[in-house]
Amino acid sequence: VFAVNPLQAARYRERLAVSGAKSDAADAHMLADMVRTDSHQLRPVAGDSAEAEAVKVVARMHKTLIWERTRAGQRLRHALREYFPAAVAAFEDLDAGDTLELLARAPDPASAARLSLAQISAALKRARRRDIPAKAAAIQAVLRAEHLGQPAVVTAAYAASVRALVAVLVTLNEQVTTMQGQVQAHFGRHPDAEIILSQPGLGVVLGARVLAEFGDDHDRYTSAKARKNYAATSPITRASGKKRTVTARFVHNDRLIDALMTQAFTSLRASPGARAYYDQQRARGVSYRAALRQLANRLVGILHGCLKTGTTYNETTAWTHHPNTATA
Incomplete structure (x- = not known):
């Protein structure tokens, strides 16, 4: 087929x-x-194994729930800015457990101003925050400061909306944690898990996403170039006569490119070779995003070689032909 x-x-x-x-x-x-x-x-058409298909199902759902949590958090921020700006200033992470607990208890400015230090400290303690007394005092000071507000009836309507959004975010946080456990369980049973986890910048969740989107059929990609083209990390060259342009690929698998770019960013601290390669691109005047994409392209080629030969990642072997690695 x-x-x-x-x-x-x-x-x-x-x-x-x-x-x-x-x-x-x-x-x-x-x-x-x-x-x-x-x-x-x-x-x-390649045929992936049932194990890889299971990893794809749970990894995609985990990422989808994270995206939904982000959308719900943005809706919550937008609502708070309209009638309760003190909450936006007081809480750094609107989807954090302590923030949701306090907003559920006091979703309007009047009730939030009545929160005691003990109530705020208890929420911070349950969220395992550090320096609780100072943070609790700072939050209480911001919540009790003067801010522009809305009429009482409008504030009550917004408070009801915030309660609903808080409930949604609490549920999403629980389900994201549950699905993360499923991702770890399914990915840990896959034969290629050890090779993927050996790559710099890839953990269990990120490695599961890479495996899910690439698939595990080793005959799907005839070469490293084919895998790079599918990942959309390699550039597209258009040449006609004396004109030649090299551009990035804009048609791609959103989930895969998101995982690969995150891997490239994380590998800057985990791999000296990756860091040297990135610095080399930046020294040539390449922008941050383009340099990160080129590093991701190189890491995809390394992953392809490891999967093809069935060997784990080796820092020396992967970056031997780059002269800056020895200096790094």
């Missing part, structure tokens, strides 16, 4: 007829002819 992109099919149809005519029978003939003549240019 070959995977044919609709854009490929449309362009191939234009090779056979330029009139724009289209029919199901003609498309079926065109696709059959395309596979007969150009099968070496097409990619067979």
